Amino acid sequence: MRKAGAAPVSLWHGNASLQGVDAVILPGGFSYGDYLRCGAIARFAPIMSELVPAARKGLPVLGICNGFQILCESHLLPGALTRNAGLRFVNREISVTIENDSSAWTSQYKAGQDITVVLKSGEGAYVADQGTLAALEAGGLVLARYAGGNPNGSVAGIAGVVNEAGNVAGLMPHPEHAIDALTGPGDDGLGFFGSVLNAVALA
């Protein structure tokens, strides 16, 4: 966010206050160790009692990796994330195709654009029932899809989804590791952070 021009504020999981921030990113990691289903405990963290209603009212929220899992567990996004098809952790540079360029997090991209980001997860396989999938596809709610091969067995190659209002997005790969060619595969990921600044400025 700093690189995109915003001032990041750290929010504490045990403190049910959003401190008046304009947007929230739930980062990757291993909340509570993920010894249970990923994100299943984190959804009950005190901060979530504030975040969930705020997200329903339009606060831009992006869940990356474990954050995506938490958003699904919180039912802010449909579907769930399960063990990778290969049953092993996958750490790899990958391409995804941006499919929805009208969300709060993807307006700086063009639909159909391929970007290179980093996938690093053990439970990254997106699953959803047939009805949910049909609704996602029909509503244009698939945010991004894996390009050039499906690295983890996600249904329909789905790498990220967004809610109907376009403010809550979940993404399995990590755009924050693609903000500088020195420490990642390039800066294709910056668009997520630039997009939300536009969305916040317009709101």
Add this chain to the structure above:
Amino acid sequence: MTTQQAGADTVADAAATPDRQQPFRALGLTDEEYRRITSLLGRRPTDAELAIYSVMWSEHCSYKSSRTHLRQFGEKAPRTDVLLAGIGQNAGVVDVGHGYAVTFKIESHNHPSFVEPFQGAATGVGGIVRDILAMGARPVAVMDALRFGPADAPDTHRVLPGVVGGISFYGNCLGLPNIGGELAFDPCYAGNPLVNALCVGVMRHADLKLAAATGPGNQVILFGSRTGPDGIGGASVLASASFGGGSEGAKRPSVQVGDPFMEKLLVECCLELYQAGLVVGIQDLGAAGVACATTELAAGGGTGMRVRLDAVPLRDSSLGPPEILMSESQERMMAVVAPGDVERFLQICARWDVQATVIGEVTDTGRLEMSWQGAPVVDIPPGSAADEGPVCDRPAQRPASQDALQADDSSRLPRPAPGDRAGLRAALLAVLGSPDAADKSWVTEQYDCYVRGDTVLAKPHDAGVLRIDEETGLGVALATDGNGRYCQLDPYAGTQLALSEAFRNVAVTGARPLAVTNCLNFGSPEDPAVMWQFAEAVRGLADGCLTLGTPVTGGNVSFYNQTGGMAIQPTPVIGVLGVHDDVRRRVASGFGTDGGSIVLLGATRAEFGGSLWAWVTHRHLGGRPPLVDFAAEMALARVMAAAADRGLLTAAHDLSDGGLAVALAEACLTGGVGCQVTLPGDPFTLLFSESAGRAVVAVRPGAEAEFATLCAQEDLPAFVIGATGGTSLEVSEAFEIPLADLAAVHRAVLPSLFG
């Protein structure tokens, strides 16, 4: 007379029943060592004291067989002003400039990883991370040097996926990037895999913490996980006995189980405690648990300590004093805290959901006293357990078979003649497709190398490179290397070659090598031939570090890596740390752009003893390893640093196992750009010799003359052998292989073996 709870053998009981038989032999103590304890204390030890001495005087904790040799690292230490803390601390600390210091160390977890690969390897990561944390640093990355039995052996398919899975599970969850390491295979590791874990941490100079309990009246706080029965005598007793001989049952206590999320909380909690200035002294709990932490803290502070053992929070309420002292439950730390700071200390721990308990205080008595339900169960001078353990001057004898091994020169091996293009091609594909040289993505894809956002280079590059300071670009480079084959042929030279290679791997990225850590993996010290190998290796490393000007900052010895009568090849694994003034000027190992002229640096001799080619194509190990030439390594390093600084290079890759042939193939595959090369001499020798002190580089178009001048100034042999470009690896005297075909061979090996 009052009745004590079972297991609570008090000091009074010990005085009253001097003749009670104690199971000291089962705990690994010799008759002589037991007599020494009795005379030290003037009575028989209590059960709790016996537990302390048995673990602290074990090979693992006391370095009794190695200590006389390891002194050379101090005696021959090069003059340096970069070392802020050295051998004897939890890890060495090196000044890297701008007020930053870096601490790094490598440690073995070999025996637990054979018994229970997943948890054994996972807790190996956890243990070394706490060592780094205990110095006051934030751990920022890990690496792993792994060695297994033959890649196609059934047991390797049990051990390797478990070890890699355990490292992945623990390191990824902890949020530490894994930036490199090694993976090698040899039949000698079939019953004794080597799992060596390295961690590096960063701090400001002022943040340095020492393991010393100072200030009588200060409180002793145990924090982190509760203490359970796991790993009692695990590392300490287990790692001090060979497998085999029918004693597995007695010598295989349970391997510890890791909780990486608790470790993550512990890391963040400790860093906040340091920041708040609440820590006087600190020690991690690893091998020998509370016994080790209390004795070392008290001995380090030159003080005494009083500990209430029944205050230790337990996961299993049936544990008594000896078990509590020996437990190797993971994710625990012990801190010394001023009485007025205890409340704030406990508050910060609570914020991180870390359990913290005052279990005792520092005294000025010079005694380590412990009580259990009010009765004294330990009363010893702490230094007698921590520092004054037994020292064995074990006999060392060069084995009679060494002469025959060295005489069995590789020159008799059939090899492709000049003009035998098919033979040279087959040799390249055989070597490149061997498990040792194969692409390691199957392993490294299971490790997060990006987390924390400061990883500049990771595998498959020669060294891991991390950014420390975003503003200046200050960073470090790290590499580990070992070569059991070279060391089997000549442990002195082989160790120096491992040092040379790690030094070179760091140097080719453009970093200045600064300091050394080591993990010395050997067979049984009770075998004079192994002891000779060990002595030679230590002498080689100490002499090498003196010549290179890079001090040994610390390390670890792992003995008893043998099953029955078969010892592993002597395998010192050497880690070298270098500094980058600006990581933006680092040089990566892959050919990434067309039109760069390719230069072979260093002298190539016909050296095939212990080479990958001889092993892969002839299963031959004999002769002498390549010549060690530290002057050439230093000249190469100076050229590389200057060239990186001036931006003259687009790629640089060191030459090691598999020689120029493998180096060129790797540089093409890593960067995705081919090359055309013409060799200045005998093709086979130039392609497959493993002469040290060499690298292959791609020069930025327009910088050729400046680079040539730089090499000439350092008298570094430099041969322009070709140019980057195209989609195949083309060596005019030997082969032209499309990169897609090379990649297929290189990348298929591990997936086809391990799924």
